[in-house]
Amino acid sequence: MASFEEQFYLEDPTRLQALWRDVKLLWWLAVRALMWMSKGVLVRRVYRKAQVSGEPLLLEDQFPD
Amino acid sequence: MKKKFPSPKLPFAYRHKPVSGNTINGLGETTLRRATQIFHGSGARKLEWARLEIFFALINPFKVYWLNLLNRWLLRNADGPIAAVQQPVVDARQKSQEIKALALELGAGVVGITHLSEQALYKGTNPQYARAIVVLLPMDNEEMAYVTTNRAGTETMRAYMEITRTVIALSQRIRSMGWRARAYCEGADLLHIPLAIEAGLGQLGKHGSLICKEYGSGMRIATVLTDMPLAEDKPVDIAVDDLCVGCRRCTIDCPVDAIGDRKQTVRGVEKWYVDFDKCAPYFAHTVGCGICIEVCPWTKPGRGPGLLEKLLSKRPG
Numbered sequence: 001m002a003s004f005e006e007q008f009y010l011e012d013p014t015r016l017q018a019l020w021r022d023v024k025l026l027w028w029l030a031v032r033a034l035m036w037m038s039k040g041v042l043v044r045r046v047y048r049k050a051q052v053s054g055e056p057l058l059l060e061d062q063f064p065d
Numbered sequence: 066m067k068k069k070f071p072s073p074k075l076p077f078a079y080r081h082k083p084v085s086g087n088t089i090n091g092l093g094e095t096t097l098r099r100a101t102q103i104f105h106g107s108g109a110r111k112l113e114w115a116r117l118e119i120f121f122a123l124i125n126p127f128k129v130y131w132l133n134l135l136n137r138w139l140l141r142n143a144d145g146p147i148a149a150v151q152q153p154v155v156d157a158r159q160k161s162q163e164i165k166a167l168a169l170e171l172g173a174g175v176v177g178i179t180h181l182s183e184q185a186l187y188k189g190t191n192p193q194y195a196r197a198i199v200v201l202l203p204m205d206n207e208e209m210a211y212v213t214t215n216r217a218g219t220e221t222m223r224a225y226m227e228i229t230r231t232v233i234a235l236s237q238r239i240r241s242m243g244w245r246a247r248a249y250c251e252g253a254d255l256l257h258i259p260l261a262i263e264a265g266l267g268q269l270g271k272h273g274s275l276i277c278k279e280y281g282s283g284m285r286i287a288t289v290l291t292d293m294p295l296a297e298d299k300p301v302d303i304a305v306d307d308l309c310v311g312c313r314r315c316t317i318d319c320p321v322d323a324i325g326d327r328k329q330t331v332r333g334v335e336k337w338y339v340d341f342d343k344c345a346p347y348f349a350h351t352v353g354c355g356i357c358i359e360v361c362p363w364t365k366p367g368r369g370p371g372l373l374e375k376l377l378s379k380r381p382g
Contacts (some may be wrong), residue, residue: 003107
């Protein structure tokens, strides 16, 4: 796995390299935005229920390995 | 009047708790070693507390999450082309003054320069730069009065975006002088607090955050790493320990009792330490918490310089 820095920080890129980096970063951001809107909706729903019921949400149930 | 903060009883738990962050990061250890990332990673490796981090990200309000993504977009310009002709640095001291003036012009609140020390690097990382230009930027105290709510979380991300723009612009200007420079902000493989302390911007407070003379802990930190030869600043004594030894505001107000009253030995260094295992889950539950930095007497706007003078006058001799 490469870090954010290793993936998107480019020292002296060509125009094409910079453009390709921007495309990859936009994809990276889109995946995260979609995750907030899909998986996030489910997690927040369960989380709200846990707050009301007093029965704690178990993180392993939401994020299995 | 004492503010009321969310209950320490959390609506989430683990079936099997991760390995203690205090153990991973050497609480009680007497040997010097680098810190290990356990939360707020850069994506390079799976962190022990990754589950909590993903949970934290997904329960954040959209505005905070969105600002974080926008900040990542800005960070693509953290590095870039270097001018072919390198401007020689004849007088490192004068150049430091120029760079500091430039940083202030670009929006920084306070600036310091130091060497890139081992203490600032996580285990397994190896940025190849000689020194660090550390930048502080104050947050809006009126907004931060709403800590544990979306409003303060939004202000934190706004400040991060502002400081990101500043360090990116500064790194670009240094590269235009023909020297390597890379900007680091939130979520980076770099420990900003040890660098800020070495750069003479402040001292470590009881709550585990930097306290600087000007803003207390009501600020964000970012760094530009560079090879440009610059005169380095020295650590300062602004009497933070004099205050923290006697003051119990953050220890009392921390809902999960994560802040201790005594310094502890951590990876060979005696320092103020916050119990990670207690702090991180509450932090996740409360949009990044921030109670300890908000209640710190030093964070009150304009109070720092007077407080420093008072504390120093109380010293014997």
